Amino acid sequence: MLYLQGDLVALGIKPVGTSSVFEGAAFAEELGGIEDLGSWYEPNPEAIMAVKPDLIIAASEETYEILKDIAPTVPIPYEKMATDERVMKIGEVFGKEQEAQALLDNFHEKLEKSKQQLDELGILDKTVTIIEGGKKEMAVIDSKLYGRGSQIIYEYLGLKAPEILQKKIDGREKATGGFVSLEVLPEYIGDFVFRSVWDGADDLSDNPIWNSIPAIKEGRLIEIGFDFSYYSDIYSLDKQLDFVVEKLVSAYEKK
Structure with a gap:
């Protein structure tokens, strides 16, 4: 399995090998001890051949072309398939259509309850910014598909x-995401701000511009782990939903 490993984990499937997994991924523990096959966009064909797979799931058409002669290979181009379509396709490949549908039904039911909770508090009417970066400039996420909780x-x-x-x-x-200087960052910050962070991320606690932003001053900054928020499989999305809603409610109640 190359990328989207959490889709398999959510369906109760453990692959014999997988592309590299960040330590903080929501599903990292479930995939402990299996073979590392290289990055999902630059897989290691020799490593893949060594695990003798019966089936390869490729996350892009490019990787499909590289690997299709090793074993039966199914392309699941994650950038071209919506979550529901992708999960159902993987369920079909493994004969788990009912499990895939139940998984999606449970996710959407939780989603509706979460939206109702946020709506009752008035949070759905607030603005949210997602950023990533340091002291001189910030990456500001301007897409629904960038990870970092954006989806x-x-x-x-x-x-x-x-x-x-x-x-x-x-x-x-x-x-996509664009970079802005710290001087103009306040123009981009909403009522709540999620900052993607990793080990060694810049400490901005003494920066006067950063501290002048109302969301920062008033405790509506939420730090979300880079590893945890990088993935967009259904397992990760489910865990990210729990995290985002819990943190939004907690920040709101600090007022």
Whole structure:
């Protein structure tokens, strides 16, 4: 399995090998001890042949072309398939259509309950910004498909970004983000801000511009782990939904 490993984990399938998994991925523990086959976009054909797979799931058409002669290979181009379509396709491949449908039904039921909870608190009417970066400039996420919680926040929960970002998000069909200087960052920050962080990320606690932003001053900054929020499989999305809703409610109740 190359990328989207969490789709298999959610369906109760453990692959013999997988592309590299970040330590903080939601499903990392479930895949402990299996063979590392290289990055999902640059797989190691020799490593894949060594595990003698009966089936290969390729996350892009490019990797499919590289691997199709090793074993029967199914392309699941994650950038071209919506979550429900992809999960159902994987369920079909493994004869787990009913399990896949139940998985999606449970996710969407949880999603509706989460939206109702946020709506009752008035949070659905607030704006949310997702950022990643350091002291001189910040990556500002302007897509629903970038990871870092963007799919849960902007697509599934339907929360909006500040207008300067929302116009871009509405027109994006690919994973994108742009960099802005710290001096203009306040213009991009909404009522809540999620900051993607990793070990060694810059400490901004003494930065006057950072501390002047209302969301930062008033405790509506939420740090989300880079590893945890990188993936967009159904297992990760389910865990990200729990995290995002819990943190939004907690930050709201601090007021």
